[in-house]
Every structure is written in structure tokens, then in C-alpha cells.
């Protein structure tokens with residue numbers, strides 16, 4: 001059975017996979033806007049490996065970037081032909097990593113990855129090298145055994161994921177026709193510890209700043225001023241009414257409701273005996289995709305107008321972040337079904353298509369009209385000190401990808 005031969009081969013690849021992880025982890029690929037040199041050096045190492053390991057076609061799409069010493073940000077598309085070209089199974093991972101952060105919190109050099117009891121430690125080893133390496137070896141297993149996947153395979157190894165994807169997948173989508181609507185697009189850059197989470201949708205994000213202007217006065221003479229903090233407090237309480245106004249539930253999401261939370265609060269007056277004339281607070285909203293963001297904003301302005309009238313204050317509302325949700329991938333889309341089957345085969349786990357609070361790179365595919373699913377079995381140590389990758393996860397995720405490549 002080809003599936004067993006492939007699984008066995010991937011088990012045997014364990015040391016070679018660790019070796020590639022260690023090599024790539026030693027080449028920092030931090031974005032210029034985060035103080036690094038970009039991904040060109042790491043891309044060279046990846047290209048060398050791809051060319052030696054069975055990828056028939058490799059293309060580099062260079063997004064110009066004068067802040068990078070190379071002058072560009074590399075996006076690699078690597079192909080292996082299958083028995084049919086009716087669709088391409090895409091696995092997209094990213095080359096870039098975030099900076100190490102506070103070095104004293106690390107137990108070793110973040111850019112000299114090290115191994116400790118079944119784990120590789122270092123910056124980028126989980127986010128996103130674990131699955132970058134896994135996807136390369138999934139294809140290499142077919143090549144080395146002289147087997148062909150059911151359909152064509154494309155690995156997209158992109159730049160700039162951590163700082164907005166402008167020079168990464170957004171550039172690739174704009175400048176190529178690589179992706180087709182019938183393709184299966186897998187983004188192993190989000191997941192959970194048991195591998196059950198298949199991310200298919202996200203909520204809209206709306207971050208607002210509320211500035212309430214009243215009139216400053218002495219604490220003993222409130223009638224001579226307008227207490228902006230008191231008015232803002234009534235507004236905060238009123239905004240809780242958004243939950244009732246937009247009360248739909250969607251079991252695809254966890255939590256299944258839209259959330260509207262007052263969060264940050266700026267200091268107003270420094271002393272106790274002054275009525276504050278100005279007050280600033282912020283709200284973080286995560287909104288089910290069925291509600292247009294404009295509808296929420298209109299309701300918020302209505303609430304603010306009522307407070308303005310009741311207290312004689314002026315309230316300005318400013319967008320800090322406004323990201324309407326991408327159209328969701330259907331929970332029964334072929335790529336989701338394929339992942340569910342493979343995850344059950346390899347891990348014995350029932351995959352669960354879910355929506356999350358917002359902000360995955362799959363949204364770029366979804367906005368461009370493609371169905372994409374995020375999946376990985378990982379420990380969510382991304383961006384933390386002592387980031388690690390469980391070596392078993394890397395090997396077994398490669399098996400999940402390989403199983404998908406064998407599906408009809």
C-alpha cells in the first residue's frame with residue numbers, strides 16, 4: 001500500500017527533517033520593518049534543498065523591497081506533478097520569523113536552534129518552519145519512492161507574513177494566476193494541541209477609540225463643569241447593549257457570539273479634586289461576519305449621540321483597526337473534508353471546522369475568492385521566548401499532508 005510506504009518513509013525522515021529545521025533556524029529571516037534583513041538568505045537555502053529533492057519546477061516571485069539588502073522579498077512556488085492536473089493541492093507556509101524579543105528570557109541563542117527532549121527550540125521553529133519542513137518532506141517522500149500524488153502539488157513558501165503579507169502572499173495573488181478556484185489551499189499556520197481545529201472563518205475586527213469632551217472644574221463645584229469621565233462611564237454601560245442589539249449566535253465560532261469589550265483606559269486628571277474635562281477609552285469588538293461593520297458603527301454612534309444629549313458632552317469616535325471578515329470557507333468545502341479525513345487517519349482525532357476571533361493569513365485567499373483552511377497540530381508557542389516545535393508533530397503533520405496528496 002502506497003500510504004504505508006509513505007508513512008514509513010516519513011518516519012525514517014525524522015533526522016533529516018530535524019537537520020533542515022536546525023539549518024533554517026540558524027538563518028534569521030526577520031522583516032526589514034522589524035529590524036532584520038528579510039528572507040533572501042533563508043530562501044537560498046530552501047531553494048537549494050528543493051532543487052535537490054524532486055521538485056520539478058521552482059519559481060521565485062520577487063516582491064521589490066528597497067529596505068531589504070537583497071532589494072526584494074522572495075516568494076517561492078515549488079511544484080510537483082501528480083497523476084492529474086485537475087486541481088493543485090497547495091500548502092502555504094511562510095519563510096519570515098518575528099524578532100527574538102527579550103534575549104534574557106531565552107534559555108539559549110534563538111538563532112542557534114537546539115534540541116531538548118523531543119523538541120527543537122529557537123525562533124521560528126514552530127512558526128512556521130515546523131510545517132514548512134513537513135510540507136517539503138511530504139512531497140519528497142513521494143519522489144524518493146517513485147510515487148506520484150493523485151494531483152499536482154504546489155508549495156507556496158512566502159515572505160512577509162508577520163508584517164501584513166503585502167510583499168508576501170498578497171503580492172503573489174496580485175501578480176500571478178497560480179491559484180485556481182478548484183484548488184485545495186491549506187495554510188498550516190494556526191491550530192491547536194490535539195490537531196482538531198480546522199480554521200475556516202473569522203470574525204470582523206473593530207477597535208475604536210472614544211474621546212469624551214466635557215468641561216474641567218473644581219471637584220467641589222461639579223455644576224461649573226461637565227464630568228467627561230462620568231459621561232463616558234454611562235457610555236461604556238450603554239455600549240454593553242450592543243450584545244442585545246446584535247445577539248445572533250453561530251456555533252461555528254468560539255465564543256459563538258459577537259463580543260464588544262471596553263479595554264484600554266487612558267489616564268485623565270492626575271488629582272482627585274478635579275472634574276475631568278477629557279476622557280479616553282477604547283473598545284475591542286469581534287463581530288460575526290453576518291453583521292456588516294457599518295451597522296455596528298451606526299448603532300455605536302446612536303448610543304454616543306444619546307449620551308452627548310443627556311450630559312452635554314462631545315464624543316468623537318476613531319477607528320484604530322477596522323478589518324471586515326473575509327467570506328468564510330464552507331465547513332464542508334472539499335479542502336476541509338480532505339483535512340478531516342487525513343487528521344483522523346494520522347492522529348485518530350475528529351477535526352472540527354471552526355471560526356476564530358480574527359486575523360489569519362487565510363483571509364487573503366478568501367477575499368480573493370478561494371477557499372482556504374488553516375490547520376496544524378502545534379503547541380502555539382509562536383512569538384514567545386523559547387519557542388519550540390515538537391518533533392513528533394513535524395513528522396506526523398508531514399504524514400497528514402501526504403495523506404491528503406493521496407486522496408481522490
Ligand SMILES: [Zn+2]
Pocket residue numbers: 094127128161189382
Ligand atoms: Zn505564522
